[in-house]
Amino acid sequence: MNHITRKATRHISQNEGLIFEKSSPGKAAWKLPPLDVPEVDTAKLLGKQERKDLGNMPEVSEIEIIRHFTRLSTWNYAIDLGMYPLGSCTMKYNPRVNEFVARVEGLANGHPYQAEKISQGALRIMKTLSDCLLEITGMDAITLQPAAGAHGELTGLLLVRAYHQSKGNARKKILIPDSAHGTNPATAATVGYAVENLKSNDRGMVDVAALAAQMNEDVAALMVTNPNTLGVFEQEIDKIAELMHAKGGLLYMDGANMNALVGKARPGDFGVDLMHLNLHKTFSTPHGGGGPGSGPVAVKKMLAPFLPTPVVITKPDGTLGFEYNRPQSVGRVRAFYGNFGMFIRALAYIFANGPDGLRQTTEDAVLNANYIRKGLEGVYDLPYATPSMHEVVFSDKVQSKKGVKTMDLAKRLIDYGFHPYTTAFPLIVHGALMIEPTESEPKEELDLFIEAMKSIAEEVEEDPQFVLDAPHNTRISRLDETAAARKPVLRWKPENA
Amino acid sequence: MLQAIGIRSVDELFSPIPAQYRLTRDLAIPRQMAESEIVDWFKQRAKENGEGYASFLGAGAYFHYRPVVIDALVQRGEFLTSYTPYQAESAQGTLQAIFEFQTMVSELTGMDLANASMYDGSTGAAEAVMMAVRITGRHTAVIARNLHPEYREVLNTYATHQAIPLQTVSFTDAGQINLRELEKAVNDDTACVLIQSPNFFGTLEDVEAIAEIAHKHGALLIVSIAEAVSLGIIEPPRTADIVAMEAQSFGVPLGFGGPYCGVLATKEKFVRQMPGRLAGQAFDKNGKRGFVLTLATREQHIRREKATSNICTNQALVALMVNIFMTVYGKIGLRELAKQNLAKTAYAVDQFNKHAKVLFAGAPRFNEFVVQTSEDPYAINSRLLGHKMVGGLPMKKFYPELGNAALWCCTELTTRSMIDTAVGLVAESERSVRSMKEVEEVAL
Numbered sequence: 001m002n003h004i005t006r007k008a009t010r011h012i013s014q015n016e017g018l019i020f021e022k023s024s025p026g027k028a029a030w031k032l033p034p035l036d037v038p039e040v041d042t043a044k045l046l047g048k049q050e051r052k053d054l055g056n057m058p059e060v061s062e063i064e065i066i067r068h069f070t071r072l073s074t075w076n077y078a079i080d081l082g083m084y085p086l087g088s089c090t091m092k093y094n095p096r097v098n099e100f101v102a103r104v105e106g107l108a109n110g111h112p113y114q115a116e117k118i119s120q121g122a123l124r125i126m127k128t129l130s131d132c133l134l135e136i137t138g139m140d141a142i143t144l145q146p147a148a149g150a151h152g153e154l155t156g157l158l159l160v161r162a163y164h165q166s167k168g169n170a171r172k173k174i175l176i177p178d179s180a181h182g183t184n185p186a187t188a189a190t191v192g193y194a195v196e197n198l199k200s201n202d203r204g205m206v207d208v209a210a211l212a213a214q215m216n217e218d219v220a221a222l223m224v225t226n227p228n229t230l231g232v233f234e235q236e237i238d239k240i241a242e243l244m245h246a247k248g249g250l251l252y253m254d255g256a257n258m259n260a261l262v263g264k265a266r267p268g269d270f271g272v273d274l275m276h277l278n279l280h281k282t283f284s285t286p287h288g289g290g291g292p293g294s295g296p297v298a299v300k301k302m303l304a305p306f307l308p309t310p311v312v313i314t315k316p317d318g319t320l321g322f323e324y325n326r327p328q329s330v331g332r333v334r335a336f337y338g339n340f341g342m343f344i345r346a347l348a349y350i351f352a353n354g355p356d357g358l359r360q361t362t363e364d365a366v367l368n369a370n371y372i373r374k375g376l377e378g379v380y381d382l383p384y385a386t387p388s389m390h391e392v393v394f395s396d397k398v399q400s401k402k403g404v405k406t407m408d409l410a411k412r413l414i415d416y417g418f419h420p421y422t423t424a425f426p427l428i429v430h431g432a433l434m435i436e437p438t439e440s441e442p443k444e445e446l447d448l449f450i451e452a453m454k455s456i457a458e459e460v461e462e463d464p465q466f467v468l469d470a471p472h473n474t475r476i477s478r479l480d481e482t483a484a485a486r487k488p489v490l491r492w493k494p495e496n497a
Numbered sequence: 498m499l500q501a502i503g504i505r506s507v508d509e510l511f512s513p514i515p516a517q518y519r520l521t522r523d524l525a526i527p528r529q530m531a532e533s534e535i536v537d538w539f540k541q542r543a544k545e546n547g548e549g550y551a552s553f554l555g556a557g558a559y560f561h562y563r564p565v566v567i568d569a570l571v572q573r574g575e576f577l578t579s580y581t582p583y584q585a586e587s588a589q590g591t592l593q594a595i596f597e598f599q600t601m602v603s604e605l606t607g608m609d610l611a612n613a614s615m616y617d618g619s620t621g622a623a624e625a626v627m628m629a630v631r632i633t634g635r636h637t638a639v640i641a642r643n644l645h646p647e648y649r650e651v652l653n654t655y656a657t658h659q660a661i662p663l664q665t666v667s668f669t670d671a672g673q674i675n676l677r678e679l680e681k682a683v684n685d686d687t688a689c690v691l692i693q694s695p696n697f698f699g700t701l702e703d704v705e706a707i708a709e710i711a712h713k714h715g716a717l718l719i720v721s722i723a724e725a726v727s728l729g730i731i732e733p734p735r736t737a738d739i740v741a742m743e744a745q746s747f748g749v750p751l752g753f754g755g756p757y758c759g760v761l762a763t764k765e766k767f768v769r770q771m772p773g774r775l776a777g778q779a780f781d782k783n784g785k786r787g788f789v790l791t792l793a794t795r796e797q798h799i800r801r802e803k804a805t806s807n808i809c810t811n812q813a814l815v816a817l818m819v820n821i822f823m824t825v826y827g828k829i830g831l832r833e834l835a836k837q838n839l840a841k842t843a844y845a846v847d848q849f850n851k852h853a854k855v856l857f858a859g860a861p862r863f864n865e866f867v868v869q870t871s872e873d874p875y876a877i878n879s880r881l882l883g884h885k886m887v888g889g890l891p892m893k894k895f896y897p898e899l900g901n902a903a904l905w906c907c908t909e910l911t912t913r914s915m916i917d918t919a920v921g922l923v924a925e926s927e928r929s930v931r932s933m934k935e936v937e938e939v940a941l
Contacts, residue, residue, distance in 0.1 A: 080574030106543030112754030121546030288814025336754025354529025
């Protein structure tokens, strides 16, 4: 060890095989109540469709299951263990009260098709959350149906298409800045639009002159992330909106970075026509190792008729219900009403904060990012000097002279007890280190992080190979991903099979 | 911290936002609440939400028992509060769990491979159709009318903008897809046939016969499975090319419709056209086994507009619930569980048949069935509500041709006394309609 880390230390870590390797006939973790109706002859009922064997499904006991998953869990890094500075992912604390209220019986066991009369609680949650999100974004109407951010983008672009179609021409392409997340172009393609790249200027913002040149009647919309993936607020956002609107185009905002704006500025006020939110980023619903998310789409009035069916409405008698009769709707994007469990959690978060708390949250998120920026300035290259909002993007320019790249630095950061920042994104920064601390981090954790990053920079100077070989303290060292992709093994099979 | 940064107030940090767009007032949202108030508010909402009602609803969302170890384990912060496992060394727990999930889903569906999850069964089915279009290079799809109506709606939304014309094939008196009509619908431009089995009426399809028709014309067969528990006792669709499953039945709360857990499974040769994340085995320099996300060149963060799908976030934590459920029940328990579902349903069908008409008698079914009554099922259901019971799903909205019909579901949690009470109320309704008719006839 070159440097001493204050946050992490080596610790006993249990080995654990695959569950299939522990299975043996006769072990069981389940018990069914005695059957209160007559037994059935399955062969008679099902004929040739009866399944006789479930193949290699495991047979294990309950303590083995508990140990298995508990041991596996200890091999994960998590927000609960420390700062998780993934840029644009907004890894903030996931309050436990959210989990508690999502499991209250009447909500957890509510069936999506139960009569509206006995669904007023769920409808009220959807309505209240919708109202809050509309106020936060400054928009007019909303759908909660999309299951994730990319699904929200898809819904948004369907709305864009339906809107233009209603005017007689769906238009051909979507403009996307070169700093955008990969889901933006992938979504445009899914909706049948061509993608046209928009270059950023030397301040890391949309090049307004380039936009003016590229904008024409073929362009359906511009998808802009604001603050963008450099953590920079698009200062000319109103000019961008004007340029789009002048030629009948729409301004779509990817709300991935909304954590920099809540309570401080509203996209609806600065010309955005539609946007999606990520409840799993800004509104504290847990990432859960990759999902579930929730990606509501909020729109201005002229787009409201096109929202997916159904929408929540207040009936003349004051009760809530679903409205299905929407002739101009783009249709459904998901069965039922969306990831309702995430609505509960997001609303609980909004309640826990209130107007003052949400503003404070945003201020703390921006403050924390700028504190890190200051702490690491001069140690790592800052490709854009433009002020940072909730995240800061450095590059590996200095360290790569010694052959150490952003991914190597990230792997070494694991040894210091942190999750890596986002590496190699946005694409407009060569060797990017994208750092988003969120408001959740106390100064002490930020200081440990800055100290770790400085220490790694020193290690690069003293012994670059040591950093290139990182991580050193994990259960496994770097895995050969190339070999894994060449001959993919995507499931377990018994050895003698 | 302000001092360290070299500013006087936090407001300076927001100066990049043009002044006219900076919010100078409080957001008009409810005031900050204490934890006790939050809990109380949601408990009140739960009371207005059918708390304590016994239910016969299925139709793509099933009420099965959830072993308590599921929530005990998924609430471990290391699972709950971690991100997508892009950094493999910091996420071996999630990655190995996904690998086991992929294995068990493959075993159960009879496919070679499965992905790490999709949003849900409806979007999974739509993604499967787009996958079939990519594989075959063909541009139309044939869809069973007894596929979940909301799945069809979602598919319609996706297909419209992918320029994939959809043709719908109706069902027979046995509730199964009409094979003769199917035969006519499939041609050399058909990318895939998409069916559901057990289908929306709870009836099993003759998957082999359908596969034969599809394959004869070079089309792929996609089988959507909405009730995963059926896989414990029903032969999986081994002749299918893609299985698009909704795994909610495996330990995921009903939760008013989500989050659920879609998953795609397929043949090995199609894996590079499959959307969604995949975990694969890998080794480190010391030869130690581990797992990584692999075949990422299919995905949007690498391929951008050329990706197989725009999907990014999936349903990882829900997939973990499914994973734990499959592990708890395992090879034997899953079969016993499915058998109980089958027995409860068979009993209920017998009882309902005594007083009303259970449709689609000609084919085997799993745990759902359609009951036709003389009276409007909405009226019957509102009487059931008085007994704190939620009756079957009225089908008029989706299948007007079935008239006064409702889709009922029984699981291992449906008790005999629940069934008897519901059947009693339906019988009463039939009797009163009959006596009304008699009165009318006498009056004539």
